[in-house]
Amino acid sequence: MPPLPKSNTPAKRNNRNLFIALAVAAVVAAALIVGSIVLRGGSDSSSGTTGTTSSGTALVAGIPQSGTILGNPDAKVTMVQYEDFQCPICREYTVDALPAIVNEYVKTGKVKLDYHGLSFLGTDSVKALRVALAAGKQNKLWEVAELFYEQQGDENSGWVTDEKVNEILAQVPGLDADKVLADAESPAITAEIEKVNQEASDRDVQGTPTFFIAIGAGEPYRLAPTSLTPDAFRPALDDALQG
Amino acid sequence: MSDRILRIALLAVTGAGVAVAAYLTWVHFQPDSLICTGGGGCEKVQDSEYSVIAGIPVAVLGLGAWVAALALALWDSELARTLLTALSLVALAFAVYLVILQLFVIDAICVWCMVNDVVLVPLLAALALVRVRRADA
Numbered sequence: 001m002p003p004l005p006k007s008n009t010p011a012k013r014n015n016r017n018l019f020i021a022l023a024v025a026a027v028v029a030a031a032l033i034v035g036s037i038v039l040r041g042g043s044d045s046s047s048g049t050t051g052t053t054s055s056g057t058a059l060v061a062g063i064p065q066s067g068t069i070l071g072n073p074d075a076k077v078t079m080v081q082y083e084d085f086q087c088p089i090c091r092e093y094t095v096d097a098l099p100a101i102v103n104e105y106v107k108t109g110k111v112k113l114d115y116h117g118l119s120f121l122g123t124d125s126v127k128a129l130r131v132a133l134a135a136g137k138q139n140k141l142w143e144v145a146e147l148f149y150e151q152q153g154d155e156n157s158g159w160v161t162d163e164k165v166n167e168i169l170a171q172v173p174g175l176d177a178d179k180v181l182a183d184a185e186s187p188a189i190t191a192e193i194e195k196v197n198q199e200a201s202d203r204d205v206q207g208t209p210t211f212f213i214a215i216g217a218g219e220p221y222r223l224a225p226t227s228l229t230p231d232a233f234r235p236a237l238d239d240a241l242q243g
Numbered sequence: 244m245s246d247r248i249l250r251i252a253l254l255a256v257t258g259a260g261v262a263v264a265a266y267l268t269w270v271h272f273q274p275d276s277l278i279c280t281g282g283g284g285c286e287k288v289q290d291s292e293y294s295v296i297a298g299i300p301v302a303v304l305g306l307g308a309w310v311a312a313l314a315l316a317l318w319d320s321e322l323a324r325t326l327l328t329a330l331s332l333v334a335l336a337f338a339v340y341l342v343i344l345q346l347f348v349i350d351a352i353c354v355w356c357m358v359n360d361v362v363l364v365p366l367l368a369a370l371a372l373v374r375v376r377r378a379d380a
Contacts, residue, residue, distance in 0.1 A: 017325040018375055025332030032296075032304075032333065033340050039297040087279035096292060121279065207278035227295070228277060 057143035057172055059102055065139040070102075071112030077105075077240045079233075080114045080212040080220060082200055085128035085148045086121040086155050087208045093228045094149040100230035105237055115141060116196045118208055122156035126193075131165050133192055134183035135175060143172040213240050246377065253316045253327075253370045260309035260363045267302040267355055291349045293341075301341070305359065308334055312367060328375045331368040338364040 063070055069078075079101075083090040105111035117132060119125035128148050135144040147168040153159025169177035183189060203212065203220075209228075212220035213236060225232035271294065294301050308330060315327040338360035345352055 013321070014376055017321065018328065018372075021325050021328035021332060021375065024329040025336065028329070028333045029336035032337050036293060036296050036301075036337075036340070040292045040295065084279065089277060089279050092291070210278060225277065226272060229295075231298075 057146055059099055059146060060142040063102070063106060063142075065136075065142055067136045067139065068115045068117075068133070068141055069112050070115070070142045071106040072109035073112065075106075075110060075112040076216055077111045077237065078114055078214040078220075079111055079223070079237070080116055080214065082116045082118055082196075082205050082208055082210040082212075083145075084118045084121045084125050084208040085132070085145070085160075086125045086152070088152065088155075089228065090209045091149045091152050093209050094146070097225075097228050097230050097233055101233055101237070104230075104234075110241055111237055113142075115145060116200065117193070118197065118200055118205070119193065120208075124153070124156055124158065124160040127160040127165070129193065130184040130189050131160075131169070131180060133189050134180040134186075135169070135172065137183050138175055138179065140172050140175045143175070144168060147171055213237070215240050215243050246374065249370060249374050249377075250316065250319065253367070253374065254313070256363055256366045256370060257309060257313040257316050260359065260367065261306070261313055263355055263359050263363060264302065264306035264309045267353075267359070268300065268306045270355075271300045271302040291344075291351075293344050293349065324371070324375045328371040331364070331371040334364045335368040 060070060064072065066073060081093075083093075101111070101113075106113060115132075115136075117129040119129045132141050132144045132148065135141050148160075151164065151168065165181070166177065169175055169180055200210075203210075203222075211223040211225065211233075213223050214220040223233070223236045225236075296304065312327060312330055312334075315323045315330065341356065342360050345356065
């Protein structure tokens with residue numbers, strides 16, 4: 001029997017092992033990266049509208065509003081949202097979770113949302129909040145909020161310019177922009193901001209977004225989602241609806 | 244450099260990797276990491292849509308990979324060295340991808356993610372490659 005070729009020398013074995021490692025690594029790394037791009041943020045099938053922006057005001061169109069509240073005024077459950085228009089995590093909540101919450105709970109009349117704006121991140125926050133609350137006087141706060149988040153700039157970069165405000169107000173159907181600009185500087189808006197600041201302080205709100213759930217006229221309790229995906233909110237909202 | 248020193252270095256790097264990945268996993272699951280505070284602590288990277296793949300946090304994937312790397316470094320057979328090299332190359336490719344995401348897509352830097360992606364993972368890959376090339380057993 002002829003001798004076997006010397007394919008099992010240490011050097012050849014090392015080269016073979018390295019080749020196997022490279023081949024396996026290339027396949028797994030490619031799968032991971034493609035998976036990260038395609039499946040980012042969780043399971044698409046369960047989160048519905050995850051990852052999509054609601055082009056402008058489309059998400060809240062046709063939903064009843066009253067001041068800072070979005071949804072059926074008789075809804076048993078209220079979710080209070082403490083947010084700051086400059087907070088990138090609030091924007092991510094608005095993009096990643098809010099569409100599914102609105103479509104599944106608000107449009108169906110089960111839950112109403114209450115926007116409690118804070119402005120602790122800086123002057124751009126204050127200006128945007130005043131404009132949004134003034135739009136709330138015309139029951140259009142949520143359209144303006146959607147647009148501010150969609151067009152959010154870098155923190156305290158001066159991105160809430162007069163031009164930006166006018167541009168946003170012009171995109172909201174049926175909104176009297178001149179009245180919004182006048183109301184934004186009114187003492188009533190200042191009082192509304194101070195009232196929410198005091199409430200946030202009383203509730204130990206340390207940052208944004210912070211969520212509370214209220215069932216009927218009951219005392220609101222804190223909702224601490226483990227992520228800002230719809231799946232992190234559904235169980236708490238479902239529990240509240242059953243409670 | 245002797246194989247013994249290489250192996251000790253591998254164990255040190257994988258141990259550090261487990262520690263950093265465990266910290267990032269812990270941070271990921273802290274509700275406080277999901278808020279902006281006045282101090283500018285917005286955890287943009289850890290909360291971005293790229294921080295989760297099919298419902299699994301990337302931090303958890305990283306922790307699993309580092310624990311596997313540590314186990315393979317402890318096992319230390321020819322098969323373990325090959326598997327560790329493959330694992331470290333996967334980690335290296337994915338780390339490059341994560342750095343690109345932070346710099347150009349998410350537009351924010353997570354310091355401990357960078358320690359993992361720029362220091363520990365390349366070190367792991369280098370040590371694993373040297374070891375698999377020099378192995379004579």
